[in-house]
Amino acid sequence: MSIFxxxxxxxxxxxxxxxxxxxRQLLDNTGVRRIAIYSRDELKQFHMRSEFKDNSRLRWFIGDIRDKDRLVRAMHGVDYVVHAAALKQVDTGEYNPMEFIKTNVLGSQNVIEASIDAGVSKVVALSTDKASSPINLYGATKLTADKLFVxxxxxxxxxxxxxCVVRYGNVMGSRGxxxxxxxxxxxxxxxxxxxxxRMTRFWISIDDAVKFVLDSFEIMQGGELYVPRIPSMKIVDLATAISPNSEIVEIGIRPGEKLHEEMISAEDSRRTIQVSKNRFLVLPVVAEWNFNIPEGEVMKERTAYASDTNELWLGSSDMAEFIERMN
Incomplete structure (x- = not known):
C-alpha cells in the first residue's frame, strides 16, 4: 500500500x-491514478510523452507558474503537488534578477494560492543548497520561496x-x-x-532524491523543511573520476558562486533535529498551528551543515563507479 x-x-x-x-517511480511502484505534468516546454513534453509511450495515467499541461489561473485549472481534482519548477542558473540570475523573482518567488506564491483554492491536500516544494545563507540572486529567491511555503x-x-520543503544538493545524472x-x-x-x-559540493543520486521527496509526503505534517544527510565531494575529484588524464584548469569563481555550499545554516542549527540516519528536519520559525516536534537528536548549536565540513565524502573511485552505472 502507498499513500499515492x-x-x-x-x-x-x-x-x-x-x-x-x-x-517513473510513481508509475512503476505505486497505484497512482493520474499524474499531471505542468511545464512551459512543449518539446520536452513531446519527448517525455514518447518516452512513456503515451501512458494513459499521464496528463500534459503547457503552462507557466507565473499564470495562477492556469495553475488553478491544472490542479482541479489534484491530491498532491510536487513543486519543482524554477529558474536555476546562478550566473543567469545575476544578470536577469527580475525574471528569477517572477518565477521563483511570485510563481511560488501562485502555486501556494492555487493549491489552496483547488483543495490540494499536500504540497512538497523543492529547494536547493543555495537557499541556505544565500549570496546569489537564485539562492535568495529560493530562500524566499522556502519561507513562503513554510x-x-x-x-x-x-x-x-x-x-513542506525539501532541500538537497547537486543531483547526479540530472540535466543541469x-x-x-x-x-x-x-x-x-x-x-x-x-x-x-578548493571547491566542494553536496551530491545526491537522482533515485535517492526521488525517494526522499516521495517519503516526505508520507511523514510530513506541514511547515517543516527536510534535508537529506548526503555526501560531499571535491570538484577536482569529480573531474578526475570522469577523465583521470585530462588537464585541470582553474578559471576563477563565477558571479554569485560559493566556494562551498551549505544546506543548514549555523543560525538554523538550533531548530534542526536529525530524525533518522539520513534525514534532518528544520522546524518552522513561527508555527501558528499544532506542529508536533518529533523525536531525534538536536543539531549542535551554531554548527552549519556545509559541504566542506561534512562527515560523509565521495572520492574519485566512488564517483567513477556511479558514472559507470549511469552509462
Whole structure:
C-alpha cells in the first residue's frame, strides 16, 4: 500500500530530469491514478510523452507558474503537488534578477494560492543548497520561496492543505549536472575548467532524491523543511573520476558562486533535529498551528551543515563507479 494509490499528482516543472524520475517511480511502484505534468516546454513534453509511450495515467499541461489561473485549472481534482519548477542558473540570475523573482518567488506564491483554492491536500516544494545563507540572486529567491511555503501553513490549515520543503544538493545524472558537461569535454580531449580547486559540493543520486521527496509526503505534517544527510565531494575529484588524464584548469569563481555550499545554516542549527540516519528536519520559525516536534537528536548549536565540513565524502573511485552505472 502507498499513500499515492488512487491519487492524482501534479508536478510543476515536470518535464525536467527529476520530474521524469518521479513519474517513473510513481508509475512503476505505486497505484497512482493520474499524474499531471505542468511545464512551459512543449518539446520536452513531446519527448517525455514518447518516452512513456503515451501512458494513459499521464496528463500534459503547457503552462507557466507565473499564470495562477492556469495553475488553478491544472490542479482541479489534484491530491498532491510536487513543486519543482524554477529558474536555476546562478550566473543567469545575476544578470536577469527580475525574471528569477517572477518565477521563483511570485510563481511560488501562485502555486501556494492555487493549491489552496483547488483543495490540494499536500504540497512538497523543492529547494536547493543555495537557499541556505544565500549570496546569489537564485539562492535568495529560493530562500524566499522556502519561507513562503513554510508560512503558508499559518493560514492554509483550515482549508486542509499542508506545505513542506525539501532541500538537497547537486543531483547526479540530472540535466543541469556538471557531470555531462565534463564528460563532453573529456570526449573531445579538452581540459576540465574548474572555477576554484578548493571547491566542494553536496551530491545526491537522482533515485535517492526521488525517494526522499516521495517519503516526505508520507511523514510530513506541514511547515517543516527536510534535508537529506548526503555526501560531499571535491570538484577536482569529480573531474578526475570522469577523465583521470585530462588537464585541470582553474578559471576563477563565477558571479554569485560559493566556494562551498551549505544546506543548514549555523543560525538554523538550533531548530534542526536529525530524525533518522539520513534525514534532518528544520522546524518552522513561527508555527501558528499544532506542529508536533518529533523525536531525534538536536543539531549542535551554531554548527552549519556545509559541504566542506561534512562527515560523509565521495572520492574519485566512488564517483567513477556511479558514472559507470549511469552509462
Amino acid at each position: 494509490d488512487s491519487k492524482s499528482i501534479l508536478i510543476t516543472g515536470g518535464s525536467g530530469s527529476l520530474g521524469k524520475a518521479l513519474v 508560512a503558508a501553513n499559518n493560514y492554509s490549515q483550515s482549508y486542509g492543505t499542508s506545505f 549536472s556538471v557531470i555531462p558537461f565534463f564528460q563532453n569535454l573529456a570526449s573531445q580531449g579538452k581540459p576540465m575548467p574548474i572555477t576554484d580547486l
